[in-house]
Amino acid sequence: MSQVLKTVSLSKIFGSKRVLEKVSFELKRGDILGIIGPNGAGKTTLLYLLLDIVLPTSGQVFYFGKDFKKHKTEILIKLGFASQYLNLPYSLTVEENLKVFGHFYEVSSLNKRIDELLELFKLYHKKKVLTRYLSSGEMMRLNLVRAFLHRPEIVFLDEPTAGLDPEYVKYISQILKEEVISRKITIVLTSHQLGELERIANKILLLKQGKVVGFGELKDLFEAFQVKSLEELYFKVFDETSF
Numbered sequence: 172m173s174q175v176l177k178t179v180s181l182s183k184i185f186g187s188k189r190v191l192e193k194v195s196f197e198l199k200r201g202d203i204l205g206i207i208g209p210n211g212a213g214k215t216t217l218l219y220l221l222l223d224i225v226l227p228t229s230g231q232v233f234y235f236g237k238d239f240k241k242h243k244t245e246i247l248i249k250l251g252f253a254s255q256y257l258n259l260p261y262s263l264t265v266e267e268n269l270k271v272f273g274h275f276y277e278v279s280s281l282n283k284r285i286d287e288l289l290e291l292f293k294l295y296h297k298k299k300v301l302t303r304y305l306s307s308g309e310m311m312r313l314n315l316v317r318a319f320l321h322r323p324e325i326v327f328l329d330e331p332t333a334g335l336d337p338e339y340v341k342y343i344s345q346i347l348k349e350e351v352i353s354r355k356i357t358i359v360l361t362s363h364q365l366g367e368l369e370r371i372a373n374k375i376l377l378l379k380q381g382k383v384v385g386f387g388e389l390k391d392l393f394e395a396f397q398v399k400s401l402e403e404l405y406f407k408v409f410d411e412t413s414f
């Protein structure tokens with residue numbers, strides 16, 4: 172399968188703080204990468220570098236074999252992003268918010284696409300509701316609808332199941348996996364929900380104080396670290412010295 176994302180020695184320094192150090196990894200079409208690490212390890216910053224929200228101090232990013240720096244516009248349109256920290260304008264309804272975004276990205280058959288995704292993420296009954304009245308779990312699901320609306324090839328999700336109850340966590344994880352299988356997209360997500368991550372991710376990147384301390388297929392990492400679960404792996408790698 173073809174390579175869709177490659178980072179080469181990505182580093183980020185904020186002021187005098189080195190937040191990411193020489194992060195290198197590669198993903199292929201159809202991969203689901205879970206980025207894990209303790210609070211402050213640099214997971215969100217890494218997503219921001221990959222989305223051009225924050226510029227790297229050094230290093231390179233390649234999408235579909237092309238240098239991100241040189242082909243930003245054509246690449247950004249192929250990327251989707253959802254985060255628990257992203258609130259959409261409160262004064263618009265769910266449908267209006269999605270239409271604004273959909274027109275911006277020139278999404279074809281927009282009305283049909285909006286309905287289809289609202290159904291998929293179980294938000295159709297909130298279509299005409301003002302965004303300000305959504306619960307945090309509903310806002311997260313609206314964010315997911317928005318992230319998938321323009322049929323992106325790579326979707327970045329910053330803690331996509333944060334604020335969702337266990338039933339929704341299970342359901343959304345299943346949906347993400349099905350999207351990857353049916354549309355051959357690639358997903359990169361950060362999460363502290365190790366059980367769910369183990370069920371959906373085929374690759375894991377372990378970040379410890381900005382450095383990659385493990386990357387690869389889940390089964391290879393289990394073998395290399397001599398563990399049987401992601402939770403066991405997490406506690407083996409991120410002992411108290413990480414905090």
Ligand SMILES: Nc1ncnc2c1ncn2[C@@H]1O[C@H](COP(=O)(O)OP(=O)(O)OP(=O)(O)O)[C@@H](O)[C@H]1O
Pocket residue numbers: 185186188190208209210211212213214215216217
């Ligand atoms: N704009 C910024 N300026 C200065 N420091 C920053 C900035 N953004 C992030 N940091 C710092 O970079 C470090 C990594 O933050 P980041 O949000 O990437 O961690 P994280 O792994 O996503 O954490 P969490 O699990 O808590 O979400 C933290 O110490 C944070 O304070």
